[in-house]
Amino acid sequence: MNSNKSDKTDAWAPSSTYYPVPTLIIPCGGDADRLANLRYGLDRRIGAYVADGLVRWTPVLNPSETVSEAQLSDIDFFFKYDLRQRLVDKGYIQHMPDADHPLQLQVLVICDMIGGVSHDAVMAWLEKLPSAVESKKSKIGEQAECSLALVILGDPAISHDKLKSYWPRIYLSKTGWGGTRFNSEQIFQTCQNVIAGFVASELPRSIDYVAGKSHNAVQWIALGASSVLVDLAAVRERYDVEVLEEFLEPLIQDSLTENQCRILDDGIDAQVHKLQSSLLIGKNVAGKDIFGVKEICEQHGWDFKATGQVVERCSPLPTSDIARKGFGSQWWLEEAKSPVFEGSFYRKLFTRIKYGVKLYVDLLLPVPLPSPEIFASLLAENYRALDAALQAGLRHRAGLEYQHLLDIFAFLLNRDSYAGENRPLPLDPNLAWPTGLRAVDYAINRAIDRLTHSADIQYAGQDIHIASIGTDEYWKSAAAEDALVVEGALRRYKRLDKSLSSIWGVILKILVAFPLLYGLLDIFTSWPQWIVILLSALALAILGLVESVVWRLQARQLLRQVREEVNTCLSKRVLSLVSKSLYDYRMIVISHLRPVIGSLRDFQALIVQEHQKIRSRSGEIASKATSREDGSLYRIVDFKRALGTEKVKVKDDLAIEWEPLKGEFAHVWREVERDSLNLSWKSEARKSANVEARRVNENFKKVETALISKYILPLIENPASPLDVIRIFEETAARWGEREFKPRFMETYVLAEEVEALKEGAKWRWLFQHAHPLGDSGKSKDRSLFTVILVPDDNSLVGSTGRGSSHWQSDWLVARSRQTHEISCIRGVVEKSCE
């Protein structure tokens, strides 16, 4: 083996600015899958060039002896004006092609000879291809400099004489330099590196330089190629997933503890009780009186009094139609109230006597009784009107109270989000309320349970039957039934009252007895006549008065019982109306709450599901795409800047530095040289999102607070599909992830220092070793070796890890590449003919 490489390195210098050449890649072979895999691997590296139109890919399967028009149709594409303009705009080519600057074009033919294609057919096709390209170029009529390069995968076994139109002529065979054996996968991976070098680096020029000016003397060039690259796609994929995980993780909560459940139980029970009680009395909202049950009942002639949920009184008001027209007397309903005894002793005495006399006179006077005939119609009308008023009046109140419940749930969902709405806090902020989706779920369930099982009102320790129907017919029949009850109760009193003689009747009876008693006394005594008259009169008067009073008191007692029964009957009916309205309201509240809980549960399930998906995806990517070696390719997909190396809680000093992340866990990495702790990009994304959230509203301390406020809180008031909310989270995470993703810092040579196998310049050694030339025909006696390092700039060559490294060899050529995240090594053997 001859080695004559050193004489050429002095003259070689990489371009200061490298402009790639538009390339048409024509892979041909018999195995479509292998060609597709090659394309797939290349897409992750030069996909942008393909997208921009700099590179076209035209596979030719099982080439025949002729070159068809279709196989070269993509050449037309490069001559399109707008493409050329685009390439100039994007900086791929320096000038628009003109007479002085003809369009540079290269056709790279990859010929897979391993896949069992016919050598003869391939040979014939390869022979005809240059003329077909030339013919195509002439047909287009544009001036262009077109080069044809050939890469044979496998043993060339073809005379290079027939392929002189191709330059360079490269082959990658299974038998490598020094007899090392390679398999087809390694060949294809090397081919991928070679193609990337051809498309995006000065590799063709460096080969030109190495081979010298006499191309014809060169038979074949066997190449080996290796790359260390930052797999941008994999990095981005993992980074995006982990940023989204950062955003969703705060929403994932553990189950509530027993203590938290107890706090919620007590709080919600109290609120539901308060809600139910508050409906019974009026409320002033923003200076406007809004009626409750009490006020509505009073408007319809019912004296309603309640303490909490316990109704103490519900009877007709003395001024109501029922009392005036139905019962005919205020007195019937209301006992004569005891007057206030005040003033001097004599005045008090006088008042007392007057009151006593009035009581007894009232006692002896006849009692006016209600007329049940009109009672039923009065009651029916009253019930109907009261029911309508309760339905209408409570609807507004029910809406207000429901809103209050929603406020509580919103508060429990996220206190900061709620506070951000500038609304008064619905619960005591000093208590340790558990918050989050689980807390809201639990609270809504508890509220539904309480609303379902607790009675709205209690009356004298009795259950109130709920009026199940609300039609006019129902009210009529209910009124008729109540009127019958009233009538039946009154009949008992009337029967007693009818049997009682009035004071005039008693006087008539006693008057006749007076002469008789006088006569008897007169017969048996010898008292003076006036004494006997007085005694007789007095005895009969006392008898009459005492007996009348005794019976009137009994009648009054019965009347009191009757009134109690009537009141109870009417009260129960009215309260059944009230209960019906309150029950309807409860059912409405429950029916509104169920979709809310459904929505939030769906959201919670989706969040959990999404989080699990992300976790498993993250794990999958992590396990698959950690920094790893694939033959001649070293992919760096995990580096500390993006994802961090440890997780710390942001508190104390860290909280001062990263205030927006205070109290959270952040992913950080340590910079040993500076002895500093740095936030990973994914935590930076969250930090920036938090800052943005706070900028929108100072109460929004975290990004999820802002999102909850904007997208999840509305779910409570207007249950909808939570899928959109998940999408919002994904979009927000993607937006902030994009903003904090800094490809400029992803320099391969820097990141390589994080990899044990590549650090401190070992990357050069790795590249050199893995770029072992795949060819050793042994036919040529004049062989020269060369090594080209493809780098995007000189940064990687500086310092102890660059050219100063012990792994660097002085005879290596350095060529410029546009692959900003790759460092490649091309090693070749130039086989020259011995002419």
Added chain:
Amino acid sequence: MAWIALVIVTLIFFIPGIGLGPLLAAQDIALSVPLPFFKFAISIPFTGPVRLFAVCLATWLLLWLVPLWLERWLKIDFLTKIGLHNDLVHAYRPPYCIKVAVFLAKITFWVALLKAVLILVLRAVVELLLPLLAVLVGPALAPWVSGGLNQILGGLLGLRADWSVVLVVFCVLVLIANWGFKWEQSQRYIRDIRQIQFERRKNQKDIVIPSTQI
């Protein structure tokens, strides 16, 4: 109306001190026998009370039956008009007050009857059995027994003799009036029941069920 009539009669004739009853009872009817030389008049005993009874009874009947007839003729209820219908037809409470007059009348009647029987018995004893007793017990005890019996008899006769007669008349009148009152009460009660039944019948609606629905 029977009881109201009785009350009016009571007020006119039997109120102690001012009633006309004792005056009428004291004036027995004198039977004058015209003789050629002098006028002979005999006062018929007990005719004064009888006349009092007759006058009272007539007044009571007049005061009771005339309004009763007028009620039927005019088809109105005086008791309802004056607000005493319930008191005099349906009321039976307070029970002692309502029954006290009749109760006293019965007692007084029996006391007066007892008094009359005693007087008759004592007179018979004094006038018929006393001479026989003198023979049997001896003349020494006869004046003592006779004196004692006469003293009791004198006592009985002197016991408010004038009022007693009027009282008996009044008792009888009360008992008769009470009978009339009861009769009238039952009549009015029956009439009330009929009226209620009539009203109910009037308010009844005939429900006709079509034969197709039977």
